[in-house]
Amino acid sequence: MPADDLLTPASSTVPPTPSRPSPWAPLRPLVLRLHFYAGVLVAPFLLVAAVSGTLYAATPQLEDAVYRHQLHVVPSAAQVSLADQVRAAVEAHGGGDPVAVRPAPTPSDTTRVLFSDPSLGESERRAVFVDPGTGAVRGELTVYGTSGVLPLRTWVDQLHRNLHLGEPGRLYSELAASWLWVLALSGLGLWAARRVGARRATRPTVRGSRARTRTLHAVVGTWLAVGLLGLSATGLTWSTYAGERVTALRSALSWQTPVVDTSATGHEGHGEHAGHTSSRPVGAGAEASPEAFAQILAAARVAGLTAAKIEVKAPAAPGAAWKVDEVDRGLHTQVDSAAVALTATSAGALDAQVVDVVRFEDYPFAAKLARWGIDLHMGSFGLGNQLALIALGLGLTAVVVWGYRMWWQRRPDPARRLAVGPPAHRGAWRQLSRPVLVAVVLVTAVVGWAVPLLGVSLVAFVVVDVVLDVVVGRVPRVRPAP
Known part of the structure; x- marks a missing residue:
């Protein structure tokens, strides 16, 4: 933005009025x-x-129009259970364990069941979109980041971020x-x-x-x-x-965004279930069943994670706690997180208990400003x-x-x-x-x-x-x- 003549005198024919020069x-x-x-x-x-x-x-509305079939459905009076939605997505995907699930925020939206794919780039996942009213699969797309943007916005985002040069x-x-x-x-x-x-x-x-x-x-x-x-x-x-x-x-000023502790693996010292020695921890892998996602979500809801937009994440390692994140970054910011320990009893039933919660209202003020600033930058x-x-x-x-x-x-x-x-x-x-x-x-x-x-x-x-x-x-x- 060359502005080298911002101070060019307006005229050289009349000398300026003498005045005391400023320190500037x-x-x-x-x-x-x-x-x-x-x-x-x-x-x-x-x-x-x-x-x-x-x-x-300018892309949110455009993305909504381009991917309307995958994102939106005609609302149904009845709803299929979350476990059945996950099961339908796994079958359509050709097997494999989901790494996360985002339940439909409203009856007119689809549920996203997310799978890892080593062929994708960093922070990218495959999403299978499921109608929560019928359980029908509406399509499969690559999504990017916590915001879960689809291919169109991802392309523009990468153009803005790095010109597609990595x-x-x-x-x-x-x-x-x-x-x-x-x-x-x-x-x-x-x-x-x-x-x-x-x-x-x-x-x-x-x-x-x-x-x-x-x-x-x-x-x-x-x-x-x-x-x-x-x-x-x-x-x-x-x-x-x-x-x-x-x-x-x-970090030096203790302004970091707090994160939940997902290292907790059991119920020791956590509430009324402490001391249940007949339970064993359940983490990722085959035991991360469709029912497990539903159980984890129910426990997080009881703990106060009430946002319509929420993501349930399976742990990366067996025995670790699951993580549930609110991902609603609108005007009413809801980004609480919970760690949930999942155990299987000797009878084979699943038992979920929240072992740690981090709420946005407890963030340091600087961390809140950082969250709001980034969301403003992204148009959230x-x-x-x-x-x-x-x-x-x-x-x-x-x-x-x-x-x-x-x-x-x-x-x-x-x-x-x-x-x-x-x-x-x-x-x-x-x-x-x-x-x-x-x-x-x-x-x-x-x-x-x-x-x-x-x-x-x-x-x-x-x-x-x-x-x-x-x-x-x-x-x-x-x-x-x-």
Whole structure:
């Protein structure tokens, strides 16, 4: 988002009214230089992230329409038991033990019975969709992540996350998120400084296409600033390198999201069933029967997991506790979790007892903010959330385009259609006093450590800037003939 002329004087014919310089004045050229370089070099990544993020925000309704047969059914007065639904899915899938079950949230929705598949990617599972009213199988699709998105949204999500390039591709989105907050804050500062300068000036304002572009770029960017800062912060939380720093910070401050203890395998010391020596623990494998999923769900409901959207997970190892998660991330967040120990009595009956519960209301406040922030970023709070994300994405796209247009409009020779304007003036750091320069260096070092890709790319910008300064300084200037 090149904005190298945000502080260009409106006119040189009338001298400005003398005024006492503000403490901010020495920093303006440095911030302008930073905003210019970041805008020119990082804005393409922001543009891709903005477009792909806008597409993702618009996909829930499209996904619902494309996969309507698998997702929705005509409600029936009677309901087939959950065990029979799981049994029908296992038969349609060709056997194998389910790894999880998501019961139908409403009679008009389908139940999802999930199976692992080594041929699928990370966090992907095969889902068999079952009509809860008739037990008929409605289809089978690949689902991704905790949100359980289907192939269409998964494709758009991976485009936004890593450009379908796998783990290396995540660097693009992390670079964009790392610089987005810098561009938003620096642009906000430059625009505020220009507004203050305009109120102090007595000269008339110059009109023109470049001025209009600059105004659009700055005003829209200012309106979007808070939302862009939120997208940057939440995007960094699950990035590769900055995400590690965030995780370490949350751990040091005890801000982690609590998780249920699924290592509990029996009833010892847990409620009225403690001491039943005739029971043996049941975990994954053949004993994770369709009836077991129904038994686990019933126990979790009694324990207070009341969300319509819920997932029952079989344990990965025999003897471990099962896990039940609420997965409703709408306006009324329901993400409680329970660990349930399942035992088989000597008579062969199954007995389920909740051994640990983690409720969202007991999360640390920082963990709640992280949950809400990520869900806002993903558009989980309904149509209003989606529309806000779409507006942010379209607005950021426009700001990037206006930034490049403004750079092009500053070209010295308007006849050269492929030329661009010169960068902001070099050597801005030389105007800083030593204390301010030391403070800038220290802050930059801390931020560069906390956000590694920002630090590395900033060093690269500085190196390029120094090299250009040296090269330009060595190029002899040709004076025009008298």
